Amino acid sequence: MEASEILRNHKLKKTSPRVAIIEALQSSPLPMGEDEISSMMGSHYDRTTFYRSALTLEEAGILHRIVIDKLLVKYALNEGRHNNAVRxxxxxxxxxxxxxxxxxxxxxxxxxxxxxxxxxxxxxxxxxxxxxxxx
Amino acid sequence: MEASEILRNHKLKKTSPRVAIIEALQSSPLPMGEDEISSMMGSHYDRTTFYRSALTLEEAGILHRIVIDKLLVKYALNEGRHNNAVRxxxxxxxxxxxxxxxxxxxxxxxxxxxxxxxxxxxxxxxxxxxxxxxx
DNA sequence: CTACATTTGCAACATTGTTGCAATTGCAAT
DNA sequence: ATTGCAATTGCAACAATGTTGCAAATGTAG
The missing domain is CATH 3.30.1490.190 (Ferric-uptake regulator, C-terminal dimerisarion domain)
Structure with missing residues (x-):
């Protein structure tokens, strides 16, 4: 599903950082850390915006944040593709x-x-x- | 069991930070964060030493480190009292x-x-x- | 008591995350 | 299409937890 559609389904504004985060995660078979997402998003990247966007997406149930250990956090998309099926x-x-x-x-x-x-x-x-x- | 005995059982040197950490955790019914342990240990407290001691104790199986979320870590003693019974x-x-x-x-x-x-x-x-x- | 490896304490730095606030942006209503 | 305004972004500063290098202090085996 396209990032803009996901955002629309959750009544979230379609903003470029949100789209970029979703697309970065969609392009990866595995959960990624902020460092990996950051390098995929290129230079126009603000860490505060990333954290706030990730939090918004997490609260909407779009993504999932997994704390493995201090200094080691990964993010993954919840593939709630099939309607709103809670994964x-x-x-x-x-x-x-x-x-x-x-x-x-x-x-x-x-x-x-x-x-x-x-x-x-x-x-x-x-x-x-x-x-x-x-x- | 006394801190010094625990350390001896695991062939670890009896040093004051290690003893202090063990006694702090023994005195609490719940796992504690570094901040709580620190305040129980008083002023002569170095954060680096705490982390290194905690790691040593963890590797020996004496204590247990639980990461709840980034910026929220708790420590607890493994009560492997009964001989070396792995808890x-x-x-x-x-x-x-x-x-x-x-x-x-x-x-x-x-x-x-x-x-x-x-x-x-x-x-x-x-x-x-x-x-x-x-x- | 001594020798010596281990441990500590300090300074500096790394990673992940939060808060306040002004500037920008998305979008709904006209 | 334009406008108004709430939501979002970007920046700066700061917070919590943890790591590394290294010299000084300490525990313990002999």
Whole structure:
């Protein structure tokens, strides 16, 4: 789906940084860090704008932010292409050797049985190890 | 168990920062951030030393470092008291309101069925939401 | 007690992210 | 198409967490 259509579907203004972020992520098979997105977006790139745009897109459910470790954050698009189907929660695998982050679409963690009175709003599963290429 | 005994068991030198970190964490029922540990350790506190000591203790399996989100990291002791029993993997709950991190000792995620050739070395489950007090 | 490897403390720097504010831009209404 | 105005951007400054290099201090084995 085109970036402008995604933005329109979520009633967000079509601005160049938003379009650029979406297109950068669409062009990559794997989640990317800010550094990678930045280099794809070229010179006209402001870090504050990136963070604010990414936050807006995250709040709209368009993208997903995964914190692997301090100083290591990756972004991925939620491929909620099929109408507004909320994408099912899935685990992430981080390769300690090649530093790639891979979405494990077929691992659906939870639901978790929380203690009385606790309410879950989001959850994240990160499995670290060696991927098939580095093993 | 006393800090000095823990260090001896792991063949680590007994140094004052290490002892202070262990005692700070022992005195708290919840994992703490660097800021909290720092204020418990008083003035003679160097951030570099803290990070290096925490890393040493983590590598020895004495403590556990949980990244909740960028700019929000908590540390907890692995209570591997009973000999060298590796503490079973457990999930963490982070309250979006009061910012407390709670170990959910009775939620044991995994094992996960990884794709062919992948090898798991560690995993982390963070559930975010509202705790019973803030709900 | 001594030797020596380990650890600490300091300074400088790196990465990721946030806040305030003025200037610009997208878009809806005319 | 033009205009008005809220939303967004870009810049500067700052915040939190963490790393690296290196000289000085410290723990401990012998």
């Amino acid at each position: 099912s929660n899935h685990a992430h695998f981080f390769c300690n050797h090649c530093q790639k982050l891979i979405c494990l679409e077929n691992i659906h963690p939870g639901p978790y049985r929380l203690p009385e009175g606790f309410q879950s709003q989001a959850s994240e599963v990160i499995i670290k190890g060696l991927c098939s290429k580095c093993n | 079973s993997n457990h999930a963490h709950f982070f309250c979006n309101h009061c910012q407390k991190l709670i170990c959910l000792e009775n939620i044991h995620p995994g094992p996960y069925r990884l794709p062919e050739g992948f090898q798991s070395q560690a995993s982390e489950v963070i559930i975010k939401g509202l705790c019973s007090k803030c709900n």
